[in-house]
Amino acid sequence: MLKARISVPATATRGEVITVKTLVSHPMETGFRRDALGAQIPRNILTEFECLLDDESVFRANFHPAVSANPFLSFRLRAERSGTLTFRWRDQHGEETTVTRELKVDG
Amino acid sequence: MDDEGQTGLLSRRGCLRRAATLSLLSLLPLELRASPQDMREAMLAAFGDRPIIPGRVRLTLPPLAENGNSVRLTVAVDSPMTEADHVRFIQLFSPENPLPDIARFEFSPASGLAEVETRIRVSAEQDLVAVAGLSDGSLWSASVHIVVTEAACIDALL
Numbered sequence: 016m017l018k019a020r021i022s023v024p025a026t027a028t029r030g031e032v033i034t035v036k037t038l039v040s041h042p043m044e045t046g047f048r049r050d051a052l053g054a055q056i057p058r059n060i061l062t063e064f065e066c067l068l069d070d071e072s073v074f075r076a077n078f079h080p081a082v083s084a085n086p087f088l089s090f091r092l093r094a095e096r097s098g099t100l101t102f103r104w105r106d107q108h109g110e111e112t113t114v115t116r117e118l119k120v121d122g
Numbered sequence: 123m124d125d126e127g128q129t130g131l132l133s134r135r136g137c138l139r140r141a142a143t144l145s146l147l148s149l150l151p152l153e154l155r156a157s158p159q160d161m162r163e164a165m166l167a168a169f170g171d172r173p174i175i176p177g178r179v180r181l182t183l184p185p186l187a188e189n190g191n192s193v194r195l196t197v198a199v200d201s202p203m204t205e206a207d208h209v210r211f212i213q214l215f216s217p218e219n220p221l222p223d224i225a226r227f228e229f230s231p232a233s234g235l236a237e238v239e240t241r242i243r244v245s246a247e248q249d250l251v252a253v254a255g256l257s258d259g260s261l262w263s264a265s266v267h268i269v270v271t272e273a274a275c276i277d278a279l280l
Contacts, residue, residue: 032234045243047220068232075228076238081219083192083241090227093203093234 017041017112021102027094029122035066035074036089039104039112045080061086063105068118069098094120155246156222161215164222165253168213172261174253179212179264181252190244190270198237199254199262203229209236210255218248219274243274 022036039061046058064076064086074090086104097120104112156164165174182196199209208231214224227238236254244250247270253263 045220071230071232073230073232077226079221079223079225081214081216081221081224081243083243087239087241089239091233091235091237093232095232 017104019102019104019112019114021114021116023100023116023118026119026121029095029120031094032091033094034089035092035100036087037064037066037102038085038087040085041104041106043078043080043082043084043086047080058107061104061106063103064088065101065103065105066090066092067101067103068092068096092118094118096120155218155220156216158217161217161222161251164215165251169253169255169261172259174261174263176263176265178262179252179254181250181264181266183250183266183268185268187244187268187270189272190274191272192241193244193268193270194239195242195250196237196239197227197252197264198235199256201236201256203231203234203236205231206257208233208257210257212236212238212252212254214242215251215253216244216248217251218246219243220245224250244268244270245273246270 018040020038024033027033041061042059043061044056044059048056050056058080060080061078065072066074073092076088078086098118100116100118102114178199180198183193187193197212201207201209209229211226211228213226215222216224224242225240229236249265249267251263251265253261255261
């Protein structure tokens with residue numbers, strides 16, 4: 016389980032386009048670097064990210080080694096209803112990290 | 123590189139050695155860089171031979187990046203983001219990084235705005251490319267030139 020930080024507004028008005036920010040701690044090792052002895056450091060990256068509102072997928076991303084260490088994403092959502100936001104990262108081996116936040120929509 | 127010994131980072135020998143490593147690096151790009159051919163192949167794999175029209179995509183990057191390991195990038199497309207008319211995806215490509223693919227973002231009408239900010243690695247001065255796919259099937263692109271003073275990908279080699 017990776018350490019993730021999520022920023023979602025505490026409340027939103029119906030129809031408002033909110034900004035969601037996510038930061039997850041991961042080296043995103045490219046596989047192109049060598050250690051001090053010249054041995055190749057194996058690739059170790061997160062490859063997928065998905066954000067769901069309840070069961071509906073609302074935003075997805077695919078990462079390649081060119082994404083910086085500790086991948087940061089800021090993206091938008093139109094807040095139409097309250098629900099549970101699920102944030103899920105998957106690494107190249109299929110290991111998943113999942114974090115949830117409640118989205119509260121007024122009106 | 124076996125007798126590193128006490129040669130400090132600033133010693134003449136250390137500098138010469140690092141210079142030698144750097145000149146070796148200039149030979150490495152043959153395998154450590156994507157070629158324009160790789161870039162064309164990556165875009166062909168993603169979009170086939172569909173036409174890609176320059177425009178509609180706003181790709182924002184600093185023109186000069188101090189640190190190529192973490193370059194802030196924002197990409198956006200003006201779109202009403204309705205069921206009938208929305209941005210399906212934005213994909214980022216690099217002609218000079220070791221791999222041409224950077225990232226792909228998939229939106230939905232629930233996105234409200236097709237806009238993403240992230241941080242990427244940039245290994246050399248180049249023209250980064252963003253391609254957006256819309257719900258009507260059209261493809262749009264933008265390209266931005268970037269210069270890096272300290273490139274990504276080489277730090278552990280020195």
